[in-house]
Amino acid sequence: MSVDVAALSTNGHTSYIDFQGKHKGVLGWLLSTDHKRIGILYLIAILTFFAVGVTIGFFMRLELIAPGKTIMNPQTYNSLFTLHGVIMIFLFVIPGIPAIFGNFFLPILIGAKDVAFPRLNLFSWYLYIFGALLAVLSILLPGGPADTGWTFYIPYSVRTGTNVLLALFAAFVLGFSSILTGLNFVTTVHRLRAPGMGWFKMPLSVWSLYATAWVQILATPIIGITLLLVVIERVFGVGLFDPALGGDPVLYQHLFWIYSHPAVYIMILPAMGVVSEIIPVFAQRTIFGYKFIAYSSIAIALFGSLVWAHHMFTAGMSNTGQFIFSLLTMIVAIPSAIKVFNWTATLYKGSIWVTPPLLYVLAFIFLFSIGGLTGIMQGVLSIDIHVHDTSFIVAHFHYVMFGGTGFGIFAAFHYWFPKMFGRMYNIKTAKAAFWFLFIGFNLLYFPMFIMGWLGMPRRYYDYLPEYQPFHLISTVGSWILIVGLIIMFANLIYALKKGKVTAEKNPWGGETLEWKVDTPPIHENFHTIPIVTERPYEYKNNDLILNQEVK
Amino acid sequence: MSSHEHAASLVHRDDVGARMGMWLFLFTELLLFGGMFLLYSVYRFTNQAEFHLAAKELNTVIGTFNTIILLTSSLTMALSIAAIQKNNVNLSIFFQLVTVLLGLAFMVNKYFEWTAKFHHGIYPGSEELLVKSPGEILFFGLYYVMTGLHGLHVLIGMVIILFMTSFTIKGVITRDSYVKLESAGLYWHLVDIIWIFLFPLFYLIT
Numbered sequence: 215m216s217v218d219v220a221a222l223s224t225n226g227h228t229s230y231i232d233f234q235g236k237h238k239g240v241l242g243w244l245l246s247t248d249h250k251r252i253g254i255l256y257l258i259a260i261l262t263f264f265a266v267g268v269t270i271g272f273f274m275r276l277e278l279i280a281p282g283k284t285i286m287n288p289q290t291y292n293s294l295f296t297l298h299g300v301i302m303i304f305l306f307v308i309p310g311i312p313a314i315f316g317n318f319f320l321p322i323l324i325g326a327k328d329v330a331f332p333r334l335n336l337f338s339w340y341l342y343i344f345g346a347l348l349a350v351l352s353i354l355l356p357g358g359p360a361d362t363g364w365t366f367y368i369p370y371s372v373r374t375g376t377n378v379l380l381a382l383f384a385a386f387v388l389g390f391s392s393i394l395t396g397l398n399f400v401t402t403v404h405r406l407r408a409p410g411m412g413w414f415k416m417p418l419s420v421w422s423l424y425a426t427a428w429v430q431i432l433a434t435p436i437i438g439i440t441l442l443l444v445v446i447e448r449v450f451g452v453g454l455f456d457p458a459l460g461g462d463p464v465l466y467q468h469l470f471w472i473y474s475h476p477a478v479y480i481m482i483l484p485a486m487g488v489v490s491e492i493i494p495v496f497a498q499r500t501i502f503g504y505k506f507i508a509y510s511s512i513a514i515a516l517f518g519s520l521v522w523a524h525h526m527f528t529a530g531m532s533n534t535g536q537f538i539f540s541l542l543t544m545i546v547a548i549p550s551a552i553k554v555f556n557w558t559a560t561l562y563k564g565s566i567w568v569t570p571p572l573l574y575v576l577a578f579i580f581l582f583s584i585g586g587l588t589g590i591m592q593g594v595l596s597i598d599i600h601v602h603d604t605s606f607i608v609a610h611f612h613y614v615m616f617g618g619t620g621f622g623i624f625a626a627f628h629y630w631f632p633k634m635f636g637r638m639y640n641i642k643t644a645k646a647a648f649w650f651l652f653i654g655f656n657l658l659y660f661p662m663f664i665m666g667w668l669g670m671p672r673r674y675y676d677y678l679p680e681y682q683p684f685h686l687i688s689t690v691g692s693w694i695l696i697v698g699l700i701i702m703f704a705n706l707i708y709a710l711k712k713g714k715v716t717a718e719k720n721p722w723g724g725e726t727l728e729w730k731v732d733t734p735p736i737h738e739n740f741h742t743i744p745i746v747t748e749r750p751y752e753y754k755n756n757d758l759i760l761n762q763e764v765k
Numbered sequence: 766m767s768s769h770e771h772a773a774s775l776v777h778r779d780d781v782g783a784r785m786g787m788w789l790f791l792f793t794e795l796l797l798f799g800g801m802f803l804l805y806s807v808y809r810f811t812n813q814a815e816f817h818l819a820a821k822e823l824n825t826v827i828g829t830f831n832t833i834i835l836l837t838s839s840l841t842m843a844l845s846i847a848a849i850q851k852n853n854v855n856l857s858i859f860f861q862l863v864t865v866l867l868g869l870a871f872m873v874n875k876y877f878e879w880t881a882k883f884h885h886g887i888y889p890g891s892e893e894l895l896v897k898s899p900g901e902i903l904f905f906g907l908y909y910v911m912t913g914l915h916g917l918h919v920l921i922g923m924v925i926i927l928f929m930t931s932f933t934i935k936g937v938i939t940r941d942s943y944v945k946l947e948s949a950g951l952y953w954h955l956v957d958i959i960w961i962f963l964f965p966l967f968y969l970i971t
Contacts, residue, residue, distance in 0.1 A: 330786065397790060404782070405785065431793055435796035450890065454910070461906075
């Protein structure tokens with residue numbers, strides 16, 4: 215083995231947190247190519263923007279507590295929903311799990327020392343920060359923040375006087391960061407698996423990160439060129455989307471959704487991976503239907519790339535087109551359902567240990583099912599015409615993206631926290647925070663289904679008095695949710711400083727490789743690269759129990 | 766995966782991985798242009814007569830000349846890799862520089878072609894262009910955007926190759942370690958192949 219012998223002797227047993235590399239102090243983090251340190255850098259940056267996004271959402275809900283102008287004028291409201299969308303989507307949900315937990319755990323899960331291109335990995339973090347700064351600049355500079363919605367629909371995005379250019383450029387740069395992360399992960403999975411780790415011995419979160427990475431690589435360039443074309447339209451007025459010059463604005467929508475629909479799978483797939491990882495550990499049994507879950511990740515990535523026009527059923531499309539996209543939308547529900555059935559089948563007759571990570575995962579399954587099923591409703595043409603551009607849609611995607619991915623991220627935090635930092639949080643507080651989040655979430659978003667069904671349009675800062683009871687419940691829900699978030703993060707941050715120090719390698723009894731390395735992991739993860747001989751999630755004790763049951 | 770391949774990754778060098786990463790990056794480039802090829806197809810389909818008319822304005826001679834230049838540059842790029850494989854460093858450097866010069870020649874041609882169009886008053890937003898039919902406006906819009914973005918890629922490719930040349934001079938790129946040069950070559954061939962599609966779409970189909 216050609217391990218750096220000098221590093222082994224001096225740093226062989228220090229954790230990645232205490233590891234002393236070429237640079238000292240803060241620079242040791244900002245210039246580190248260690249995938250774990252980069253994961254932490256992402257963690258800090260992404261959570262900062264999550265806090266900003268939540269704050270904006272809070273003010274939007276506050277405005278909607280009563281009809282008419284409450285705390286802001288319509289222009290401010292337009293800017294806020296744009297910022298909320300851009301920040302939450304491009305800076306929080308899309309990078310979320312891959313950039314934080316993918317970076318930190320993907321190499322460990324496959325038995326590697328780092329990702330395939332460590333320097334590129336650091337570079338993509340800097341791209342993320344650069345993109346984020348551009349987004350912040352677009353808020354601060356004169357001209358005012360963009361007010362187009364995160365979709366930047368033509369023609370308004372060409373005509374509005376706000377800082378759309380900066381926001382577009384920010385999304386473009388963030389896209390690049392996402393592409394490079396995807397490229398890195400695909401190569402890592404292909405090239406750096408430990409000896410003996412065949413494709414079907416990979417943990418399921420690796421499968422989902424792998425599928426996600428392909429979508430990142432293949433879909434993101436389309437949004438890149440699309441946003442670039444809007445920039446070109448704004449600067450040169452070429453007219454590619456301007457009907458007066460022969461262009462077609464609906465084509466913009468096609469190009470936008472060719473990326474942005476697959477992007478929702480970039481957001482949800484990694485969370486599904488986290489769920490597949492956590493359920494067998496706390497049901498203390500082998501995952502049910504490993505291959506089905508693995509293949510369904512690929513199927514979701516594949517079919518999810520072919521359904522984009524279901525966002526545009528009201529924008530003008532041939533009946534054939536509508537029929538095909540509606541059908542494909544139904545089909546993409548099948549692999550998602552396969553996952554949900556396999557997860558619940560794994561729980562069945564497991565010895566369930568209710569811990570904070572499992573609570574978040576159970577909430578994921580519940581909320582994602584609601585979000586997913588209402589998604590199928592919108593795939594039905596007749597219903598979609600009725601609910602298009604209503605708060606029904608807003609409720610649907612918050613159930614999937616926040617109830618799904620958001621809770622997936624929280625689950626990942628609580629699951630991997632002791633491994634990442636070598637400290638344990640307070641379990642009781644974490645459970646209390648969970649209930650605040652779960653109840654607050656449903657109070658916040660479920661009324662949106664009802665009022666959307668009754669006709670409440672999305673993106674309106676004002677509404678008819680009939681809708682007020684729903685808006686009131688929703689706004690109160692947002693307060694409960696925020697209390698939950700504060701308790702949860704306070705608990706985790708407190709644990710960082712004062713939590714019980716634990717060097718235990720495997721506090722939850724997991725069977726994947728990250729639970730076999732030191733807590734917190736050492737600089738290059740493994741003292742010796744493991745040789746993998748069995749599949750993940752082999753719970754032998756549980757097999758014993760099952761065999762006894764059979765007898 | 767054999768244990769031998771894995772051992773290679775431990776010394777932080779994995780040529781197969783590097784090439785794979787480069788191919789993945791090329792996919793993203795293809796899709797970047799793919800978005801515009803999609804626009805082209807749709808607008809060509811909806812404005813067939815106007816595209817036919819507008820394409821006659823383009824100078825097929827310059828286009829052909831540029832195609833020959835780029836194809837030759839791909840050859841010299843490949844030759845520079847073949848030379849480094851045979852440990853002929855000077856020949857490799859020579860071919861790399863020839864590639865850059867051919868890229869430069871392409872850009873010079875492009876410059877004259879564009880400025881000639883400007884003199885005829887054909888550029889986005891010009892009065893001459895705005896009186897034309899929407900189909901023709903779209904054709905020239907796409908022409909400028911697509912060949913412009915391609916030209917940008919040629920420029921980036923030239924800069925990358927110059928970096929490779931300096932690596933070759935410094936001895937970073939050698940007979941045993943030339944994956945950087947190979948990746949730069951892949952990029953250059955991509956730039957070439959995109960032009961191979963742009964050329965018939967704009968110049969030849971009239």
